[in-house]
Amino acid sequence: MPEGVIGDLLRTAIECGPSIVMITDVNGRIIYVNRRFTEITGYAFDEVIGKTPRVLQSGKTEAHVYASLWQSIKAGRTWNGEILNRRKDGSLFWENEHIAPICDAEGEVRHFILFGDDASARKHMEEEASRLLAENRRLVRKMMLVEQAERDHLARELHDNMGQYLAAIKTEAVRMLTRMDDKHSELAACAGNIIADTEELFDLVHTLTLRLQPDMIAQMGLEAALQQLVGRWQMRTGVHCNLSLACDLDGLPNSVATTAYSIVRESLTNVLKHADARHVRIGVQYVRSRGDRSVRISVCDDGVGLSQDLPEHLGLGIIGMRERATSLGGRLWIEGDDKHFFVFAELPIHAKKATT
Numbered sequence: 001m002p003e004g005v006i007g008d009l010l011r012t013a014i015e016c017g018p019s020i021v022m023i024t025d026v027n028g029r030i031i032y033v034n035r036r037f038t039e040i041t042g043y044a045f046d047e048v049i050g051k052t053p054r055v056l057q058s059g060k061t062e063a064h065v066y067a068s069l070w071q072s073i074k075a076g077r078t079w080n081g082e083i084l085n086r087r088k089d090g091s092l093f094w095e096n097e098h099i100a101p102i103c104d105a106e107g108e109v110r111h112f113i114l115f116g117d118d119a120s121a122r123k124h125m126e127e128e129a130s131r132l133l134a135e136n137r138r139l140v141r142k143m144m145l146v147e148q149a150e151r152d153h154l155a156r157e158l159h160d161n162m163g164q165y166l167a168a169i170k171t172e173a174v175r176m177l178t179r180m181d182d183k184h185s186e187l188a189a190c191a192g193n194i195i196a197d198t199e200e201l202f203d204l205v206h207t208l209t210l211r212l213q214p215d216m217i218a219q220m221g222l223e224a225a226l227q228q229l230v231g232r233w234q235m236r237t238g239v240h241c242n243l244s245l246a247c248d249l250d251g252l253p254n255s256v257a258t259t260a261y262s263i264v265r266e267s268l269t270n271v272l273k274h275a276d277a278r279h280v281r282i283g284v285q286y287v288r289s290r291g292d293r294s295v296r297i298s299v300c301d302d303g304v305g306l307s308q309d310l311p312e313h314l315g316l317g318i319i320g321m322r323e324r325a326t327s328l329g330g331r332l333w334i335e336g337d338d339k340h341f342f343v344f345a346e347l348p349i350h351a352k353k354a355t356t
Contacts, residue, residue, distance in 0.1 A: 014034050015034050015035055016034075016035065017034065017036060018036065018117075019036060019115050019116060019117050020033075020034065020036050020037045020040060020041075020095070020114070020115065020116035020117070020118075021033065021034040021036070021037065021113070021114070021115060021116075022034075022037060022053070022113070022114040022116070023102075023111055023112070023113050023114075024052070024053070024111065024112045024114075025110070025111055025112075026109055026110055026111065026112070028052045028053065028112070029050055029051070029052060030048050030049055030050065030051055030052065030053065031049065031111070032049075033045055033048055033049075037116075040087070040093065040095075040118050041056060041085070041087050041088060042087045042088030042089055043055070043087075043088050047088075053114075056085040056086060057085065057086065058084050058085055058086040058092055059086075060084040060092065061083050061084050065081065065083065068081075069081065069099065073099055073100070073101050073109075073112055074101075074109065076101050076103065076107075076109060077101075078098065078099065078100040078101075079097070079098075079099045079100075080097070080098050080099075081096075081097060082094055082095065082096050082097070082119055082123075083095050083097055093118055093119075093120045094118070094119040094120045094122075094123040095116045095117065095118060095119060096116065096117045096119040097114055097115070097116045098114070098115045098116070099112055099113070099114045099115075100112070100113055137323055137326070137327070140320065140323045141323065141324075141327055155208075158205050158208055162201075162205050163202070163205060166198045166201050166202055166205070169194065169198050170194070170195055170198040170199070170202075173191045173192075173194040173195045173198070174191075174195060176191045177191040177192060177195070207228075207232060217254070217257050217258055217261050221249070221250040222249040222250060222252060222257040222260060222261060223245055223248075223249045223250055225261055226243060226245070226249075226261065226264060226282075226284070227243060229261070229264065229265060229268070230243045230264075230268075230282065233268050233272075237272055239271070239272075239277060239278065239279070239280060240278065240279045240280070241268075241279075241280040241281075241282065242279070242280070242281050242282065243282045244281070244282065244283045244284070245283075245284050246283065246284065246285035246286075247284065247285055247286045247295075249284060249295075252295065252349060253349065253350075255328060256295060256328065256347050256348075256349060259321070259324050259325060259328060259330075259347055260284065260295055260297055260345075260347060262321055262324065263297050263299075263321045263325070263332065263343070263345050264282060264297060264299060266318055266320075266321050267282075267299035267318070267343045268280070268299070270318060270343075271299075271301045271303065271341075274303070274304070275301045275303025275304055275341060276303045276304055277301035277302050277303035278302055278303075279301070279302050280299065280300065280301045280302075281298075281299070281300045281301075282297075282298070282299050282300075283296075283297070283298045284296070284297055284298075286349075287346065292329075292348040292349070292350065293348070293349050293350075294330065294346045294347055294348045294349060295346070295347045295349060296344065296345070296346050297343075297344070297345045297346075297347075298342065298343070298344050299342070299343040300340055300341070300342050300343075301340070301341050302339060302340055303341060304341070305336050305337055305338040305339045305340055305341055306334070306335070306336030306337060306338070306340075306341055318332075318334075318343070321345070325345050325346075325347060328347055328348065329348050330345065330346050330347040330348055331345070331346055332344065332345040332346075333345075
């Protein structure tokens with residue numbers, strides 16, 4: 001096919017193509033724009049010839065973006081990015097740009113060519129998705145606050161009312177036991193059983209109160225709370241659980257300590273429900289994460305591992321903990337293979353709200 005015909009075909013393809021095409025000289029003076037440029041920007045061919053692309057600048061794109069752009073293309077490299085431009089009528093639009101240098105036979109840059117697409121619709125969808133995500137996080141946090149308020153109420157009822165009743169029952173049983181002689185051995189045994197039962201119920205009420213109201217961690221300390229949680233979970237399930245605390249945890253902010261405790265508790269609940277594990281390892285240590293001193297929590301089990309239906313069986317507990325970690329400026333993530341399942345979390349010690 002003759003070169004002239006090929007040239008005509010290329011010019012037609014560029015002129016009628018779906019993307020903006022702009023060609024400038026080495027100084028950035030516009031020497032060509034196609035029909036799509038006019039359709040999107042509102043500028044006619046004659047209005048921009050001889051001018052620079054600054055005619056489209058909105059003032060909303062940071063200077064370092066343009067500096068990076070020019071540094072790349074003048075060095076003979078291509079540049080890809082998004083720029084917020086302004087149409088002739090003053091309205092703004094996002095343009096996804098690909099700019100490349102055009103060199104002569106000696107390799108000298110002589111022109112630049114830009115291919116651009118209107119990315120406004122996609123950016124709008126991304127912004128809407130970000131807004132919805134932020135709203136979802138707000139609702140999750142609100143739900144967690146409501147849930148915690150209910151837990152606090154139940155914890156107070158258990159601690160105050162149930163505790164008082166149990167104390168009264170135990171006191172009466174002790175009085176009965178102290179007044180009995182050898183003739184009432186059967187009744188004495190019953191009284192002893194009542195005392196033992198009330199002590200077990202006291203222990204159960206304490207455990208339930210701690211689960212319902214993690215703020216009690218502030219009273220007993222995170223280290224003691226974790227040791228108690230793990231010890232009782234191990235006794236209840238028969239699953240061996242190793243807790244390794246590589247740092248002093250009792251000076252942590254209450255919000256961080258409460259979240260750390262909740263992550264371990266929810267992870268253990270997940271292990272019991274889904275993992276069929278024989279061993280669980282829990283570790284807590286200080287690390288440097290993103291420049292901040294953070295507490296890293298790791299929970300590993302040797303159960304069914306990381307399965308394909310991971311999102312379905314994680315449950316609201318882990319999802320809620322991920323949102324809580326995010327709200328403190330931290331993060332929570334999942335790893336694993338076909339034999340192990342890991343939950344990792346990092347919580348900055350100086351907790352801060354996450355930006356959205």
